[in-house]
Amino acid sequence: MKDADSDSIEDRRTFLQKALPAPVALLSLLQGQDRKAESKEESEPAYNPAEHYYGMGIDPGLCIGCGRCAEACKAENDVPREPFYFRTWIERYVVQTSGETVVTSPDGGIAGFSPVAEADVLRTFFVPKLCNHCANAPCVQVCPVGATFITPDGVVLVDKDYCIGCRYCIQACPYGARFLHPVTLTAEKCTFCYHRLVKGLVPACVEVCPTQARIFGDLRQRRSPLHRFMRFNKIQVLKPHLNAEPKVFYANLDGEVK
Amino acid sequence: MPQQVTRLAVVFGILILALVLARSQLVPKTFGQAGHYRAAAVTEIAAAKIHYAGHEACAACHEDIAKTRSAGRHRNVACEVCHGPAADHVAAPTDVHPSAPKQRGRCPQCHGYDSARPTGFPQIDPVTHNPVRPCISCHQPHAPETPREPEACGACHGSIARTHAVSAHALIGCTRCHETDRRHKTTPLLIRPSKPASRAFCAGCHARDAGSPKEIPRVDVTTHGERYVCWQCHYPHFPEAK
Amino acid sequence: MDPRFQTLQEVLQQVKGYIYPNEVELHWGLLVVVYPYLTGLVAGAFILASLERVFNVREVQPTYRLSLLTALAFLIVAPLPLLAHLGHPLRSFEIFLTPNLRSAMAMFGFVYAWYLMVVLLLEIWFDYRQDLVLWSRRESGPRKWLHRLLTLGATDLSEASLRFDRNAGKLITLIGIPSAFLLHGYVGFIFGSVKANPWWSSVLIPVVFLFSAIVSGIALVLLLYMFTSLVRRVEIDMTCADKLSSLLLYALIVDFSLEVLDFIHRLYESEESIKILSQMISAKLFLSLVVLQALLGTVVPILLLGLLSPAFRSRGLVEVPDELRRWAYVGAAVLIQIGIFSTRWNVVIGGQLFSKSLRGLTVYKMELTGLEGFFVSAALLILPFVVLYFLIKVLPPWQEGETAAQAGLAEVA
Numbered sequence: 029m030k031d032a033d034s035d036s037i038e039d040r041r042t043f044l045q046k047a048l049p050a051p052v053a054l055l056s057l058l059q060g061q062d063r064k065a066e067s068k069e070e071s072e073p074a075y076n077p078a079e080h081y082y083g084m085g086i087d088p089g090l091c092i093g094c095g096r097c098a099e100a101c102k103a104e105n106d107v108p109r110e111p112f113y114f115r116t117w118i119e120r121y122v123v124q125t126s127g128e129t130v131v132t133s134p135d136g137g138i139a140g141f142s143p144v145a146e147a148d149v150l151r152t153f154f155v156p157k158l159c160n161h162c163a164n165a166p167c168v169q170v171c172p173v174g175a176t177f178i179t180p181d182g183v184v185l186v187d188k189d190y191c192i193g194c195r196y197c198i199q200a201c202p203y204g205a206r207f208l209h210p211v212t213l214t215a216e217k218c219t220f221c222y223h224r225l226v227k228g229l230v231p232a233c234v235e236v237c238p239t240q241a242r243i244f245g246d247l248r249q250r251r252s253p254l255h256r257f258m259r260f261n262k263i264q265v266l267k268p269h270l271n272a273e274p275k276v277f278y279a280n281l282d283g284e285v286k
Numbered sequence: 287m288p289q290q291v292t293r294l295a296v297v298f299g300i301l302i303l304a305l306v307l308a309r310s311q312l313v314p315k316t317f318g319q320a321g322h323y324r325a326a327a328v329t330e331i332a333a334a335k336i337h338y339a340g341h342e343a344c345a346a347c348h349e350d351i352a353k354t355r356s357a358g359r360h361r362n363v364a365c366e367v368c369h370g371p372a373a374d375h376v377a378a379p380t381d382v383h384p385s386a387p388k389q390r391g392r393c394p395q396c397h398g399y400d401s402a403r404p405t406g407f408p409q410i411d412p413v414t415h416n417p418v419r420p421c422i423s424c425h426q427p428h429a430p431e432t433p434r435e436p437e438a439c440g441a442c443h444g445s446i447a448r449t450h451a452v453s454a455h456a457l458i459g460c461t462r463c464h465e466t467d468r469r470h471k472t473t474p475l476l477i478r479p480s481k482p483a484s485r486a487f488c489a490g491c492h493a494r495d496a497g498s499p500k501e502i503p504r505v506d507v508t509t510h511g512e513r514y515v516c517w518q519c520h521y522p523h524f525p526e527a528k
Numbered sequence: 529m530d531p532r533f534q535t536l537q538e539v540l541q542q543v544k545g546y547i548y549p550n551e552v553e554l555h556w557g558l559l560v561v562v563y564p565y566l567t568g569l570v571a572g573a574f575i576l577a578s579l580e581r582v583f584n585v586r587e588v589q590p591t592y593r594l595s596l597l598t599a600l601a602f603l604i605v606a607p608l609p610l611l612a613h614l615g616h617p618l619r620s621f622e623i624f625l626t627p628n629l630r631s632a633m634a635m636f637g638f639v640y641a642w643y644l645m646v647v648l649l650l651e652i653w654f655d656y657r658q659d660l661v662l663w664s665r666r667e668s669g670p671r672k673w674l675h676r677l678l679t680l681g682a683t684d685l686s687e688a689s690l691r692f693d694r695n696a697g698k699l700i701t702l703i704g705i706p707s708a709f710l711l712h713g714y715v716g717f718i719f720g721s722v723k724a725n726p727w728w729s730s731v732l733i734p735v736v737f738l739f740s741a742i743v744s745g746i747a748l749v750l751l752l753y754m755f756t757s758l759v760r761r762v763e764i765d766m767t768c769a770d771k772l773s774s775l776l777l778y779a780l781i782v783d784f785s786l787e788v789l790d791f792i793h794r795l796y797e798s799e800e801s802i803k804i805l806s807q808m809i810s811a812k813l814f815l816s817l818v819v820l821q822a823l824l825g826t827v828v829p830i831l832l833l834g835l836l837s838p839a840f841r842s843r844g845l846v847e848v849p850d851e852l853r854r855w856a857y858v859g860a861a862v863l864i865q866i867g868i869f870s871t872r873w874n875v876v877i878g879g880q881l882f883s884k885s886l887r888g889l890t891v892y893k894m895e896l897t898g899l900e901g902f903f904v905s906a907a908l909l910i911l912p913f914v915v916l917y918f919l920i921k922v923l924p925p926w927q928e929g930e931t932a933a934q935a936g937l938a939e940v941a
Contacts, residue, residue, distance in 0.1 A: 193615015
């Protein structure tokens with residue numbers, strides 16, 4: 029590994045491009061990850077869900093409404109492109125001087141937002157939304173067969189080979205975070221990109237957020253960025269009166285957001 | 287025992303036996319191992335294909351670009367924000383190439399003006415800002431700088447500039463009220479301009495005894511507005527009081 | 529474009545205000561309206577039957593067996609709309625294999641199995657066993673074998689054995705009443721326990737469901753009783769019809785009071801959701817809620833029955849000839865069916881016409897064809913009557929049949 033590191037980058041690239049097919053490229057990816065592990069001064073032999081408890085922080089004050097998260101989510105998770113199916117989306121709030129609040133989310137915010145008539149604006153901002161991975165999840169409670177569940181690491185998942193497609197979970201979700209996949213005809217939702225987490229990567233939406241409006245982390249670990257986020261901000265969750273105990277935490281959230 | 291009971295017991299016995307049998311045969315093997323769900327489902331979900339390789343994977347080969355990027359304003363913008371999902375490229379670098387957006391359309395997704403975007407985030411009006419020319423002809427996407435420092439405040443603070451221009455304060459320059467360090471033009475979010483901190487500042491023109499032109503509205507600064515700084519009630523870029 | 533996406537695109541055009549992007553698709557359609565309507569009829573018909581058995585309301589005796597068979601016919605069909613609505617009907621057995629005990633819906637398996645196997649089938653079996661034995665002795669051909677099979681081989685007709693039948697039947701009816709309450713109360717609970725939905729989330733919903741179920745069940749049996757009498761060319765027993773209509777009136781008044789209470793309670797508490805819900809009622813549910821459910825389905829029948837049935841005065845507040853009274857009963861019962869169906873519609877569809885963001889309203893586009901479409905639902909509403917026809921063929925519920933059977937018993941003795 030030391031050797032590989034001491035190679036000049038250019039050499040490695042040319043070498044790869046000339047001679048090496050996929051396996052070696054994968055190897056280099058692994059090496060990259062090994063390095064990361066070393067720097068953390070710990071060995072991660074296999075993923076152990078009991079060591080983690082995931083959540084997400086969102087700072088609407090940083091969100092620029094670019095929609096890259098919603099776009100990346102669809103690409104990463106093969107979510108149908110039609111504008112009726114979203115694992116995550118962005119809402120734009122325009123609180124007008126008249127007191128009326130206009131909320132929009134055209135195509136989940138992927139394709140951008142139409143301009144605001146500025147004269148009437150009291151305040152305006154973006155809010156990213158996604159499954160809140162509630163600790164007391166209403167959707168998990170109502171699933172008649174146990175096709176949706178909370179993993180030990182705190183992620184709410186759907187078993188698409190076991191879901192009967194009754195859609196009770198979609199009705200029970202207070203946040204509109206679930207939909208019925210038009211092809212599999214089973215319930216679908218954000219998985220916090222579980223397939224990425226187990227490999228040490230962050231969710232795709234967090235990876236591509238250009239302003240760090242989304243902070244992903246581990247509620248069990250003090251050194252997690254989420255821990256820091258929750259130390260420095262006033263935290264609010266969506267619809268707290270429903271006692272679903274969401275694990276998506278919003279910093280300095282506007283009262284108009286529901 | 288009545289005949290009915292024995293006969294019914296047989297029927298119900300058969301039914302219950304059938305249910306028990308069906309359960310033992312049809313319940314998935316891993317169901318209930320970790321909770322009331324099929325434990326294998328977690329493994330299946332965890333095995334899904336990754337599309338976004340993550341910026342660390344990119345940096346493993348493109349260390350030069352990663353270095354440039356890490357020193358510039360786009361240091362926190364992951365590679366795949368602009369280049370799209372690249373896991374296939376990581377797996378087969380010579381066969382699959384991620385896109386490299388060169389047209390104008392891509393950058394305004396973040397930098398087009400929208401008043402809902404946080405103040406200070408660099409925004410332009412894509413219609414008027416050097417039309418037709420691709421953004422990358424002036425801006426280096428991996429470490430963008432403004433080609434030249436903005437001359438007027440309105441370049442970034444468009445909506446304030448437009449409001450201000452039609453207000454009674456139109457002839458008062460921005461820096462008369464906002465002390466602005468030069469570095470604000472290059473690092474707008476780190477170095478912020480000041481706001482008038484005391485009532486005395488506005489009183490310089492609007493107090494009863496101020497030596498300003500007569501047509502300027504006056505207030506008794508000692509009683510008017512109590513403990514508030516003037517701009518906490520009056521919007522100075524478009525003062526409403528006549 | 530896929531026609532399904534076409535429909536969703538049209539819905540998107542008609543959205544008023546803001547709805548969450550995943551809410552464009554309305555998930556519980558017409559089939560889920562049909563389901564509580566059918567189970568309501570089951571529970572109502574059964575409770576009517578138990579009146580005769582447990583509370584000795586002798587007047588409704590002619591409808592006892594008819595009510596039981598009606599309940600059975602509708603119970604057999606009731607799960608079909610749910611099945612047709614599932615994304616994966618073939619996986620529905622999972623609800624019996626791995627029921628999630630925290631889920632209201634998972635209780636369906638237990639409640640349904642309990643009600644079908646332990647309550648309805650047993651009660652019918654004990655009630656018919658003597659007849660089944662006698663029929664199988666008298667008849668020949670397939671009917672003989674069918675009836676013989678249905679006795680399950682329990683052919684003992686001794687006095688002690690028949691007494692056991694009667695006592696068992698009575699016991700089962702006793703268990704059956706809370707079970708019928710459970711059956712439909714649970715359907716109401718499925719909606720009432722969804723805290724995410726302010727239109728559904730109400731502790732009164734199961735109770736309202738229950739009483740509307742009793743109303744619809746009695747009205748249906750009343751209609752069926754009159755219709756079958758007409759077909760069989762027998763005189764309608766007016767004491768029975770009068771009693772049914774009085775019971776119907778009482779149930780209707782309780783049902784209406786509960787619904788008004790629910791309405792006033794919501795209005796008075798005036799929670800966060802009140803604004804969007806009032807918008808929904810005036811913009812989307814005016815016809816189905818105000819006109820069909822409240823006016824035509826409740827107020828008009830209450831007036832009709834209140835004036836003509838002998839509920840308040842032995843000859844009715846307004847005395848009219850039997851013929852006219854019969855027609856009034858039929859009219860009231862039909863209106864009540866329309867009203868109760870609208871009630872189910874307003875609960876199920878209404879609960880999905882507003883966004884959980886409480887900021888917008890969407891629309892429901894009913895399809896004509898396809899599983900979720902109008903024709904399938906219509907077929908599912910007709911199917912119970914077809915089943916009932918066959919049940920009546922196999923197990924004639926009529927009094928005359930019984931007397932004949934008793935004659936047969938005398939012969940054997």
